[in-house]
Amino acid sequence: MSPSFTLVYILACVAAVFGAPGTKQAFPEDPEPINTVTECGGLIDTSSAALDFLVSGSIPAGTRCLWTVQAPYDHQRFILTSSGLGNTSSIYLTAYSSNAEPGIQQRVTTIGQNHTIVSNVVLVTLIVSENQIPIQQGFSLHFFSSGDAATTTLAGHASITAANGSFTYPAGGGQYPNDDHRLFTFARSGTPAPTIRFTRVDLESDSECSYDFIRTYVWFDNLYLQVARFCGSTIPPSFTIPDGLALLAFGSDSSVTGSGFTFEWE
Ligand SMILES: *[C@@H]1O[C@H](CO)[C@@H](O)[C@H](O)[C@H]1NC(C)=O
Ligand SMILES: *[C@@H]1O[C@H](CO)[C@@H](O)[C@H](O)[C@H]1NC(C)=O
Ligand SMILES: *[C@@H]1O[C@H](CO)[C@@H](O)[C@H](O)[C@H]1NC(C)=O
DSSP: OOHHHHHHHHHHHHHHHHOOTTSOOSBOOOSSOSOEEOSSSEEEESSEEEEEEEEEEEOOTTOEEEEEEEOSEEEEEEEEEEEOOOTTOEEEEEEEOTTSOEEEEEEEOSTTOEEEEESSEEEEEEEOOSSOSSOOEEEEEEEEEEEEEOOOOOSEEEEEOSSSEEEEESTTSSOOOSSOEEEEEEEOOSSSOOEEEEEEEEOOOOTTOOSSEEEEEEEETTEEEEEEEEOTTOOOOOEEOTTSEEEEEEEOOSSOOOOEEEEEEO
């Protein structure tokens, strides 16, 4: 074979194996949800699930729940199959990218409508209004993962819901590893608005915090807005979480580590 014929032949084989654009996706959806989740918030690490939250129960006023979907493929299709939520309560889907940023967001309002998010990590946020007349019931939201293999992997996740406490990473002391990406979600129902205060920060230092970093976000005006990005030994100002929902993202690059951080909330 001539070199150019060999190249064409190889490309044809590659196309046959991986598929041309628009052809069948590498990993199809599960036919039915393979997991059922009923708790308020937490990590959902699977290829499909039915999120059945208080489907036939009443939801307390002011409820805040934050679920993190971590799926194996890059497309997530969400569909609301039933809902007793009133028009002042909301479910939002927010893409969460590999550089620890909340991205494209969609609000879910209509039963039977597909919402596809291209990100293998998706935040599902529930906000129930403080004043609810009449009483609201819960909902069933299904999701299905499909497409190509995922690119974002969280090495760790924690959901914080307690009234007050303290959180240290790494939990057992020592240094955090290289190429480490973790997400800590914060969801607290009711008043008063919680406050988060960092008491110890020891990360690799650079002026842009582009190597190792902590990024904090609070829910404000129906979006996750960044409060701060910091590294080195910088202790940021304490901050209030007006709606009880926050994200704390940690990331490290491929060299130089530190002993991590501690924050408290009340
Ligand atoms: C919300 O629903 C109530 C009835 O349950 C209705 O009176 C009100 O107009 C609705 N508000 C909006 C903004 O749709
Ligand atoms: C939602 O997506 C599924 C799977 O692709 C499809 O079968 C269904 O017809 C879609 N429904 C609507 C209302 O678009
Ligand atoms: C922390 O929360 C617990 C209940 O979980 C409560 O009993 C205690 O008083 C709280 N402490 C402070 C300092 O708010």
